[in-house]
Amino acid sequence: MSKFxxxxxxxxxxxxxxxxxxxxKSDSLDFHDVAVWCLRDALEAAFNAGVEQGRKATKSDKANS
Known part of the structure; x- marks a missing residue:
C-alpha cells in the first residue's frame, strides 16, 4: 500500500x-452511512494533508536549488 x-x-x-x-463486494461492507460533519472532517483532513505535502515539496525544491 502506498503512503497516499x-x-x-x-x-x-x-x-x-x-x-x-x-x-x-458486499453492500453491507462497501456502503456506509456517514454524518455530514464526519464527512466534512475527513475532507478537511485530506485537504490539510495535501497542503502539508505541498509545503514539504516546496521546501525540498528550494533546498535542491
Whole structure:
C-alpha cells in the first residue's frame, strides 16, 4: 500500500469509522452511512494533508536549488 493510500485509509478510519477502502463486494461492507460533519472532517483532513505535502515539496525544491 502506498503512503497516499495509507493516508486515505487512516483518514477514513479516524474520521469516518470505515475500516478499509478496499472493495469487498458486499453492500453491507462497501456502503456506509456517514454524518455530514464526519464527512466534512475527513475532507478537511485530506485537504490539510495535501497542503502539508505541498509545503514539504516546496521546501525540498528550494533546498535542491
Amino acid at each position: 493510500e495509507q493516508l486515505l485509509t487512516q483518514i477514513a478510519q479516524n474520521k469516518l469509522g470505515i475500516e478499509t477502502l478496499e472493495t469487498r
